[in-house]
Amino acid sequence: MESRVREKSRVTKDDIKQGLRELGLRLGALVVVHSSLSAFGYVEGGADAVIDALLETVGEKGTVIMPSHTDLDGRDFESYDPNTTPVRKNIGLIPETFWRRPDVIRAKSPPRHPWAAKGPLARGLITWNENHPLEAGGYADMLTVVADLDGYVLLLGCRNGNNSSIHSAEAAAYNEVEGATMGRAEFLRSSPKRPEDFDQLDEPLLEAGVMRISRIGDAEIRLMRSRGLFSVVKRVYETKYRDADFTPFGEVPGPASLAAKYDSVIKELKALKHASRTVT
């Protein structure tokens, strides 16, 4: 009798590289990655093969960033050790394997939401993450820097419900439209109660030509320009949520001085990005 259970796909590092290139990820790209290993089916070489595929696709002049968030409480500075504290289970095995590589830089703080990165922009981005975490409001945080540097967000086998950049895009949209300097402005929701709301961005992102979706093995892969994501979230806020009943929270301390620091880090990282592109 014919089995009704579909066989899992088997994928190799080269299949992943080819899939990423076909989707538009190029040498020298700056990319924030969220992932699920099992979504691919069976990956020969496991999490390391996915990481190698990513690093080889963007090359030495590219920068890869992953969440390395922990189970700790956000204030638990004593217990966090960036060299030993594992990522929490719902961040995944690929980031857990990534931050443990010797040439990956992991943030020394905040304990709950440290990011990890490798590449020419890693040091600058992770330093900004340490000093201006999402907990400080999502205002001008590291993921906003990524958008300003024309970076990408790549979702490997997971959906926009896991796309942290949307929090930052919400804060940016609210502040730009309202001329405010607030912290988080969650007019969309990624909370467990409404996990579908970030996913609803698929349609406007595809319509705007900002995101492409393809498949590698069994996994759905989404690649989007972060800058385009920010524009789409701003438009969604203006057209759908401006009059909605929600309360943005947290005034950002010293926005003027933060803005000045922000401008200088963007300038510095843009120069670094340019230099890493042009030096052979």
Ligand SMILES: CC(C)(COP(=O)(O)OP(=O)(O)OC[C@H]1O[C@@H](n2cnc3c(N)ncnc32)[C@H](O)[C@@H]1OP(=O)(O)O)[C@@H](O)C(=O)NCCC(=O)NCCS
């Ligand atoms: C929660 C989440 C990580 C779960 O994905 P997952 O694929 O089940 O789990 P992981 O990526 O940790 O991979 C481990 C799984 O891969 C499986 N696995 C192990 N080796 C494998 C291989 N070579 N090939 C394929 N799968 C393999 C493991 O068996 C395990 O599955 P199990 O738990 O059913 O046993 C994922 O759905 C998700 O949400 N990712 C995004 C997280 C994120 O970035 N969130 C936002 C941050 S702010």
